Amino acid sequence: MFSNKDEFKKAFLKRLETLCGKRFEESTPRDQYNTLGNMVREYISKNWIQTNEQNRARKQKQVYYLSIEFLLGRLLGSNLLNLGIRDVVEEGLRDLGICLEDIEECEADAGLGNGGLGRLAACFLDSLASLDLPGHGCGIRYKHGLFDQKIVDGYQVELPEQWLRHGNVWEIRKEELAVEVNFWGKVEISQQNGRLTFRHVDSEKVMAVPYDMPIIGYHTKTVNTLRLWSAEPAKTFPVHKDVMQYKRETEAISEFLYPDDTHEEGKILRLKQQYFLVAASIGSIVRAHRRQHGHLYELHKYVAIHVNDTHPALAIPELMRILLDEEGMSWEDAWHITTNTISYTNHTTLSEALEKWPIHIFQPLLPRIYMIVEEINERFCRDLWNYYPGDWKRIEEMAIIAHGLVKMAHLAIVGSHSVNGVAKLHTEILKKREMRLFYEFEPQKFNNKTNGVTHRRWLLKANPELSALITDTIGGRWIKEPQALIELKPYASDSVFQQALAKVKQQRKAKLAKLIYEKTGIVVNESSIFDVQVKRLHAYKRQLLNVLHIMYLYNRLKEDAIFSIYPRTFIFGAKASPGYYYAKRIIKLIHSIAEKVNKDKQTNEQLKVIFLENYRVSLAEEIFPAADVSEQISTASKEASGTGNMKFMMNGAITLGTLDGANVEILEAVGEENMFLFGLTADEVLSYYENGGYRSHEYYHHDKRIKQVVDQLINGFFPDAHDHFEPIYDSLLAQNDEYFVLRDFAAYVEAQEKVEQVYQERERWLKMSAINIAHSGYFASDRTVQEYANEIWDIHPVK
Known part of the structure; x- marks a missing residue:
């Protein structure tokens, strides 16, 4: 039924009438989604049964x-892609006046x-x-x-x-x-x-x-x-x-x-x-x-x-x-x-x-x-x-x-x-600190398996425009063998490839800008730097550091008539656990600064802040391909690995981050010149925890930028928040800033200034982007799973 579009159309119309008890003309997008889903499940049922029988027999x-x-x-889109029938289905539905993307939207x-x-x-x-x-x-x-x-x-x-x-x-x-x-x-x-x-x-x-x-x-x-x-x-x-x-x-x-x-x-x-x-x-x-x-x-x-x-x-x-x-x-x-x-x-x-x-x-x-x-x-x-x-x-x-x-x-x-960590740094911290006694007792149990993400969803499906460019440039072997993406590296300085890469990124930014307008009513500048931090909201992931920097930029723009920045759109997406009240206050803080910035005609040409609610996989698939900057700014030693960093990298965003989790291995792959690094190292953080010596008040009193933004949390700068941000203020000063936000602030500002400078050197930026994509094959989950299969599970392919 998926052999060609005519066979598909015939089977689809017949199945829809049988399943829904109505004529095609009366059907809804949900009817059409359910029909197509049932057809796909039936199509794979023989292979599903055979896989189980083969596993048992062998x-x-x-x-x-x-x-x-x-x-x-x-699952609909990825299943059609994995089965190799997406084009047939898309063409057949188009003949019937149906857009496949509209059907996919029906799936939760x-x-x-x-x-x-x-x-x-x-x-x-x-x-x-x-x-x-x-x-x-x-x-x-x-x-x-x-x-x-x-x-x-x-x-x-x-x-x-x-x-x-x-x-x-x-x-x-x-x-x-x-x-x-x-x-x-x-x-x-x-x-x-x-x-x-x-x-x-x-x-x-x-x-x-x-x-x-x-x-x-x-x-x-x-x-x-x-x-x-x-x-x-x-x-x-x-x-x-x-x-x-x-x-x-x-x-x-x-x-x-x-x-x-x-x-x-x-x-x-x-x-x-x-x-x-x-x-x-x-x-x-x-x-x-x-x-x-x-x-x-x-x-x-x-x-x-x-x-x-x-x-x-x-x-x-x-x-x-x-x-x-x-x-x-x-x-x-x-x-x-x-x-x-x-x-x-x-x-x-x-x-x-x-x-x-x-x-x-x-x-x-x-x-x-x-x-x-x-x-x-x-x-x-x-x-x-x-x-x-x-x-x-x-x-x-x-x-x-x-x-x-x-x-x-x-x-x-x-x-x-077997006990494994999920990035080299994480595993070393487990062995030397968190689980040191167990490692000393049974060292043979411990090993590292650096995380990976499926490039088929996060590149092939999420970013078909970039995928097509890669395939046109190096062929399609990378889809089955993601480490073949390294073949892109010689093209990183090629002006024709760079122009094509820039065009793809601009298309995806325009698409995300349209979605932002539909969801929030806010118009963003499609030519601005899309600076993105999307992940679970937790104090150690330091969304707060990002927000304090935005507040600093806003203050400079308001107070210094000759200060200007290259237009920047800061995009957040995050859920806070229902009982995690501190994290929920950070969400309110993001919205409070967004309210100020986005409505201020003096600043909103250069600065926009967007929070996309209900962050989830399908929304992430729209965000990653459009990002220019990947914010990976957790307190060093706290993020086990991170996987968002890999999805951004695959889509050509440049990492702005600390040396934490898998950022360390991304650095090893792409080189320091193709990332923006800042802040304390894991050893420095752990030394502070062990030996003391950090006093957040010193940074507050000696850096007027820090004092201004921290004071603004409680001095009425945000009239809509009342005393809602006092716990954030207290966490930074009374509780001595457990995650070193103030300690890393100056270095973060400096790194952000470098981002702005390099972004305007278009050839250099596009080369960095291409090099990140070329090295992202290592961070595909195919490599990770193969390591688990060989070194932990002892399982082998069944053909």
């Missing part, structure tokens, strides 16, 4: 990637993630399928995802994200494969044939029902699976609980991503979510393996389970529970299989982000799992005692359970055979 090792987030974005972004963690997982799934590797995702089918962000009077308001309002054309419900998950209750211990047995009784049962989504590789027959679990009531209701209360509590497990955990009920719900994900996923994996092999003694030879950050770390005691209680193995055999099956990626150096669960919550909710974690901890501490006799302090610091808390990162390290 008994090859498969990886299951467990993640609390999968930030997929829209799948509400299954928040930021880099979830988008990385989605990129990995794309690369696994495109490289013909047997790898599947396991996640939760959140009914509402995170939230829809609305801005009201400059303040963030959270609305439920209704991504499933119109259903999900890509999913298939598989009720017959549901897995029973047990909470609460107690453990009965008895003796049988000389060994202890454990039974979890009086538990509250929840059914995990899988919804499978196809993950389609690029120009290959491989179709892997993302299995998402939905929490539903079991057939046997708990006798001690009101039926409606049980139903509400059960459905809440898969209702929202990251429920508010400021209260105990929220903490219980989050822990429930995490165990629900791993119990359902491992139950499903084990069932499939038993069906094929009859036992679990060689599970680790056929299955790799990857824990994406600590949220799924309960996979370790859950697999132990199955091997001990259901399979009847000895502890030693079960531990050998578990540790050789499970691997773990750490995504943070922020101590507050390392999960710790109070025992008084963990033990009653998961009684058998807690017993197993306790035993893992006892045995681990005994090993440490043998290795470091008498070193109680070290053992206390490394223990999995200590001071009334279960430490999930410690559990993940102890219970896995």
Whole structure:
């Protein structure tokens, strides 16, 4: 049905009438989207079935990637592209008077993630399928995802994200494969044939029902699976609980991503979510393996389970529970299989982000799992005692359970055979500081896997104009082999290529300017520098530094008649977690300075500030291709890797950043002359934290630019904000500026002045842009996933 446009049109019209029960002339864009989605899913169903059958028949090792987030974005466009049928579909629909882009707009972004963690997982799934590797995702089918962000009077308001309002054309419900998950209750211990047995009784049962989504590789027959679990009531209701209360509590497990955990009920719900994900996923994996092999003694030879950050770390005691209680193995055999099956990626150096669960919550909710974690901890501490006799302090610091808390990162390290960071700098910080004691004890476990992003979505799909230019210049090999982008490097100084590159960038800037006007009513100068910072809003990512610089520019423009700047459009996009009040104040601050700048006729020809609400994958696909400057200005040592930096680079934006995360490796690739670097290094930051010596008041009192902008936070400069920015003021002065915003301010201003100067040297700027694109192939997720496959998972392509 996709062999040519005439066959497609005939099949499309017939399917639409059958599916929607109406004539084509009466159909809506949503009817047309659902029809096309169903056709695509049917088209790949044979390959989907064959991929699963081939994996089973060949008994090859498969990886299951467990993640609390999968930030997929829209799938129609990428699926058409990966299948190689986009042109046929676009032409056929055009003949019928339909614009494919209008149909794509009907698809909601799948509400299954928040930021880099979830988008990385989605990129990995794309690369696994495109490289013909047997790898599947396991996640939760959140009914509402995170939230829809609305801005009201400059303040963030959270609305439920209704991504499933119109259903999900890509999913298939598989009720017959549901897995029973047990909470609460107690453990009965008895003796049988000389060994202890454990039974979890009086538990509250929840059914995990899988919804499978196809993950389609690029120009290959491989179709892997993302299995998402939905929490539903079991057939046997708990006798001690009101039926409606049980139903509400059960459905809440898969209702929202990251429920508010400021209260105990929220903490219980989050822990429930995490165990629900791993119990359902491992139950499903084990069932499939038993069906094929009859036992679990060689599970680790056929299955790799990857824990994406600590949220799924309960996979370790859950697999132990199955091997001990259901399979009847000895502890030693079960531990050998578990540790050789499970691997773990750490995504943070922020101590507050390392999960710790109070025992008084963990033990009653998961009684058998807690017993197993306790035993893992006892045995681990005994090993440490043998290795470091008498070193109680070290053992206390490394223990999995200590001071009334279960430490999930410690559990993940102890219970896995591989622990990796996501950028060279991040991994070195883990080894030398955050996880130093573990690295000294088991150095062979630790390794680095620098993140990557799928160039097929972030370049080929998001920026077809640039993709066409690249293919015209070096051929199409780069689409399957992204490191072939390096062949662009000789063209970086070519004036014909530079002119074509400039034309593409201008087209994308015009497109984004149109979208900005539609969304905000603000007209931006398409010839201005598009300076972009889009990412989750967090203090360490330092959106505040960006805003204080904008305030400084505004002050100069207002006070100095001869001062002028090259026109600049500052673009922000970010969601703040609902309970993160400091971050929400930063959003208000961005809107307050935007209100001043954009309405001031004295400045708005040179300066505009835009905040695009509800930042998400589909919006990001419009922003990245239009950016000139990529703001990657986190406090050095705090950003594990970053992946936005790679998406900007791929689209020819120049990085303005600190030496943090993967910025360090971008620097190694492109050279210092093709980036704008500033600020403290990671070693300098860590030295301040360790030895003290930083006094933010000194910078406040000795730099009049800093004093002016900081004072403006509280002196009535923003009349619409009242005292809303006092906590920001206090964070910089009373709390000594934890993320060194004031320390790096002068260097940031200087770097921004250099950006402006170089941007006006058009040949030099375009050469820098081309060199960044040429070196971006290394930062494709195909390379990252191949490294995981070879060095951690031991999986191989299935042809």
